[in-house]
Amino acid sequence: MADYDDFAWFYNRYWNEEFHSLAFPILERIWLARVPAGGRILDVCCGTGYLAGLLAARGHRVTGFDASAGMIGYARENVPAAEFAVCPAGSFHSETRYDAAVSTFDSLNHILEPNELEATFHNISRALQPGALFAFDILLEKAYQTHWGEAFALVRDDHVLTITGAGYDFRTRLASCTITMFRLIEGQWRRSDSLIRERCYTVEEIGDAASQAGFGELTCYDARDFGMAGQLGEGRTFFVVRRR
């Protein structure tokens, strides 16, 4: 079972809009303005489809994929106009050639093995038309050294969610935290615990993986310079690369 399956319900309800209300205006400036009108867009690690919905509403044909069947279940409900598949990024393959690709909310940090990250860039590159732009955001080390997985609790009458046990090991560059959720369903409280793990990559590692996969012209944008203040913007960098 993928890590996000258990709290896909909570993610879908609370976290989509909070992130994308800040991220989408950035994507519009640095990437979407250069994507052909009505073009096909691939959303890598698309989660519950919130971004796919924004893109579809602007006339794009969107395909999203994600390792979590729970997240994809919500995506299909949320955006019937888009296509979705359950697939790990390291195994993604498509016969379609897309005009652009995107991956948001530090999804690529969730890929823990550098060779899987390289395979992911290769898979995306193969699925793109020459000249197509791939935009994504990554958390750099500063994020893991400051607010990563900061303790959090939300208590409502029929659901409770906590984030605890956050840690970052600067030697292995692996970060983790536990998300515990209780939901009252048909009179019974149900508990789930999900371990979320991320790897911190350097700009050089990202640049090398992208370059080896056939991307050139890498541009970086600090999220804070584009108005993403507070914890969400800390250590977050947006990248745009062009398929050669």
Ligand SMILES: C[S@@+](CC[C@H](N)C(=O)[O-])C[C@H]1O[C@@H](n2cnc3c(N)ncnc32)[C@H](O)[C@@H]1O
């Ligand atoms: C923080 S969420 C972001 C979701 C979505 N991109 C968004 O902006 O709302 C990270 C997503 O990455 C997915 N994910 C993690 N590892 C993955 C992998 N190896 N392949 C595909 N999806 C993965 C998770 O299931 C989760 O939906």
